[in-house]
Amino acid sequence: MLPELSRPFDGDMIMQTKRKLLRVLKERGQGAVPLKIAVLGGSTTSDIIKILELFLRDRGIAPSFYESEYAQYWSDAVFGNKELDEFKPELVFIHTTSRNIEEKPRVNEDAQSVADKLSREYERYERMWTAISEKFGCVIIQNNFELPSERLLGNREVGCAYGRIDFITRLNCKLYDYARSHKNFYIHDINYLSAAYGLERWHELRHWHLYKYAMSVSAIPEFAYSLANIVCSVMGRNKKVLALDLDNTLWGGVIGDDGQSGIEIGSETSEGQSFLRLQQYVKAHKELGVLLTVCSKNDHENALEGLNHPDAALHPDDFACIKANWEEKWRNLEETARELNLLPESFVFVDDNPAEREIVRTQLPEVTVIDFDNPEECIRALDKCGFFEVTSLSADDAARSEMYRANAERAAAEKKFASYGEFLQSLEMRADIRDFDPVHIPRITQLTNKSNQFNLTTKRYTQAEMEAAAADDGYIRLCGRLVDKFGDNGIVSVVIGRKDGKSLHIDLWLMSCRVLKREMEFAMLDRLVEECQRACIDEIIGYYYPTKKNGMVAKLYEEFGFAQVSADAAGNTVWRLETANYTPKTTAIKINESEN
């Protein structure tokens, strides 16, 4: 990520140098995922779009934009227009603010009349969302309403039927009701954002009167960063791992020198409290599916002693991997990434020592490093960065740490067997490989958008597109869950094939790297061929599109026994398999033997 765009950034500097930043990002931008975004504005959106593009490109997304004419958000959404229709947005962002509220309550207006205004105002919005969903079936991001800059009634603007802040608050609640009951719809919380920024600074009235910006121009980078977090999360570009130092990061003092009783952690002292609060904040990330790892220069036994402190919130079994040794930290991070089968770019590194941070930055630039001086700042930095922005949570997220820990046990078990085949048999693996079930669509979409390595086409889907594919008879779909004696790995593989007469074209074939070398890919192939035979399909056509990250599957179709049909200069290859006379390849996994 560009240092200019990393937190804590200088928003004015980003505005001032945005042309140069865009040039730099475009120069090194190959491999970015394209995304079509329609921005429907109720006020000026020009710089919002430019800065949003910077943050998205910085995180590997190459957006193209449709921008509504000034304040034409409603008619664009409800009636559409040719340009927007042809653009076919994959994501619509509705940039409305309190300035777009058409009917505000009057002083002393009676409660019923205000309630009617509220309903009419809300219905204008719901009508837009319905129209967009029906026409494009795409993700919608909608600003909520920020507090106004003045309060004519003072504190009476709330808790009073005709109070304007009261009105805005009730309107926001209606937006949230809709968000709770509709998928692919996300609120961009500018009410929080403007408060955190400072409402008086946010409402720079000159910028409204001069340029019709609904916020200070200086606040645009904050706004765009926050919006980019939602987009990145929807596109599966969240970080996955928090790699944490120990001494003076997770507790005060040095465990090797001070011993368990000497370090600051727990509610006894103010310093201990602030470290405890950080530990609690970090630990809560496990519920989001974020993996925690330790990366500390320490003797292993000392590290465990610190983590076993009776007043600590974090304990050794909260971590998917503990590296406490005297190696360079960036080497340990690399090693951790390898063991967890993740890319270094999924990591956020947290260390109180600026020198260690700098070394990791230079030696392993893919890893994101945050800056802070004390535990309170560390919480704030992590919170503001939004690396783990939540747009959907699947049951697998909360269990992810457990799955990775089970993997460590499997690795230990592997060493006891004479052959790898014997080891696989010992795992007592069972796979459930079936068509998409509606309840699994969020997880399938999430896995599809974040799998980079074992992914043949790197095709991305929004949840709406995935739902559409799931409902379409023109496809054969499979998602696979793998269970073994150490635990349930959850849904780990997805295949989507498009029917075309007697052929099936593989649009998508991917698998989570946490089940590499477990025969799961063969189990998926066995089931796919079975489904094809049932559907009278004679041949399967596979495609491999190389990216910087998916080299590991360049030869997958060859291993599957496909014959190569063609290859182009860019390394894209096409493969073919006849479904007749196919012999199932799986030996160690029992497929679809469970009850349901």
Added chain:
Amino acid sequence: MDRETVKSRLTKVFRDVFDDDDIELKDGTTADDIEAWDSLEHITLISAVEKEFKMRFTMKEVSGMKNVGEMINIVAERAKK
């Protein structure tokens, strides 16, 4: 603040905003002389100048400035540092 100091610091701001290190400012320079200088970029430019000189233009000044020379005059008179 003297006009020459203002002009040289202003040049740096213009070069940043328009991402063009060849820009040389003269009193008579207008938006017509710099290709990327349109009404939208004018906003960025004004904000960047305000930040550089820790001052604020009035709304009348923002919409009324005819060329760089007028901008220098306002800044020279009001810049805080």
